[in-house]
Amino acid sequence: MKFEIQIEDRVLHDFSEAFTYYHLISDFLSTKFEIAFTTAINKLSARPQNHYSIAHNLRRITLDKFPYMLIYTITDEKVIVVALFHQASNPSIWKEI
Numbered sequence: 001m002k003f004e005i006q007i008e009d010r011v012l013h014d015f016s017e018a019f020t021y022y023h024l025i026s027d028f029l030s031t032k033f034e035i036a037f038t039t040a041i042n043k044l045s046a047r048p049q050n051h052y053s054i055a056h057n058l059r060r061i062t063l064d065k066f067p068y069m070l071i072y073t074i075t076d077e078k079v080i081v082v083a084l085f086h087q088a089s090n091p092s093i094w095k096e097i
Helices: 009-025 028-044 090-097
Strands: 004-007 052-054 057-060 067-075 077-085
Touching: 004 028, 009 028, 009 077, 028 057, 028 067, 028 077
Parallel strands: 004 077
Antiparallel strands: 052 057, 057 067, 067 077
């Protein structure tokens, strides 16, 4: 069973900012970032329970080769992605999500 994916607006905003940052460095790097993001979303759709639980109802999946993770929650039929989080950020912020 594939889960429906819902991506919060702030995640899309943060993705856009990170994509722009990598694009200023290199077109290749920004493309790789976009692929890593899309791959993580596809993994969540297929098996959201396979990834680390971090707090309360929150889980995380890391983006391959980038210092970012997606923070998400699972409902009966969908995965709600609530944050794109840089791994160097303070993890206590997760409690505010």
